[in-house]
Amino acid sequence: xxxxxxxxxxxxxxxxxxxxxxxxxxxxxxxxxxxxxxxxxxxxxxxxxxxxxxxxxxxxxxxxxxxxxxxxxxxxxxxxxxxxxxxxxxxxxxxxxxxxxxxxxxxxxxxxxxxxxxxxxxxxxxxxxxxxxxxxxxxxxxxxxxxxxxxxxxxxxxxxxxxxxxxxxxxxxxxxxxxxxxxxxxxx
Numbered sequence: 449x450x451x452x453x454x455x456x457x458x459x460x461x462x463x464x465x466x467x468x469x470x471x472x473x474x475x476x477x478x479x480x481x482x483x484x485x486x487x488x489x490x491x492x493x494x495x496x497x498x499x500x501x502x503x504x505x506x507x508x509x510x511x512x513x514x515x516x517x518x519x520x521x522x523x524x525x526x527x528x529x530x531x532x533x534x535x536x537x538x539x540x541x542x543x544x545x546x547x548x549x550x551x552x553x554x555x556x557x558x559x560x561x562x563x564x565x566x567x568x569x570x571x572x573x574x575x576x577x578x579x580x581x582x583x584x585x586x587x588x589x590x591x592x593x594x595x596x597x598x599x600x601x602x603x604x605x606x607x608x609x610x611x612x613x614x615x616x617x618x619x620x621x622x623x624x625x626x627x628x629x630x631x632x633x634x635x636x
Contacts, residue, residue, distance in 0.1 A: 450529075450538040452497030453522065457482065457490045459545035462499065462522070463553070467620055470503050470516040491515055550624045568619070578630070586627055593625060 453459055457480065464479045465471060471479070477487040494500045498520045506514035522542070529535040554574075561569060581589065604618075 453542040454538050456545040463549045465517050472514050
């Protein structure tokens with residue numbers, strides 16, 4: 449699974465497809481500022497590993513290829529790669545590429561704030577903090593937050609089941625969550 453994302457371009461394409469819903473190869477090439485042939489190669493790799501699927505119903509002709517994410521998601525238990533140096537190196541690269549993409553989207557929104565109306569600016573949020581937890585409590589917190597996100601994700605699917613396009617006022621919203629321990633901060 450990690451091999452599918454062994455190149456930073458594939459992580460960028462994955463994020464671009466997730467954010468677009470579906471896109472043509474030329475649209476994806478423009479979104480990542482890369483040649484179509486290079487993008488096609490990396491899309492083929494993501495498809496080979498089952499992370500994306502072709503959506504031919506969007507194509508205007510036989511030469512145009514459209515892609516969307518499949519139901520397969522990226523994820524691994526960090527502890528499973530500890531004893532496999534090659535897998536650990538790829539996992540570290542994938543994680544680094546994902547973090548850079550997340551930061552890129554956050555910075556892009558910050559630079560475009562003037563282009564959004566007040567309701568969106570007031571609804572958007574950025575928050576951080578610290579809490580004292582055990583690893584089990586952190587895992588439970590993650591599961592609870594994921595359940596909330598899943599509930600809101602279902603809201604977005606209801607219009608897709610009956611319409612070709614979202615109703616007015618719907619925007620694709622990206623969220624970024626990280627929960628991790630920080631060393632050297634506990635007073636003894």
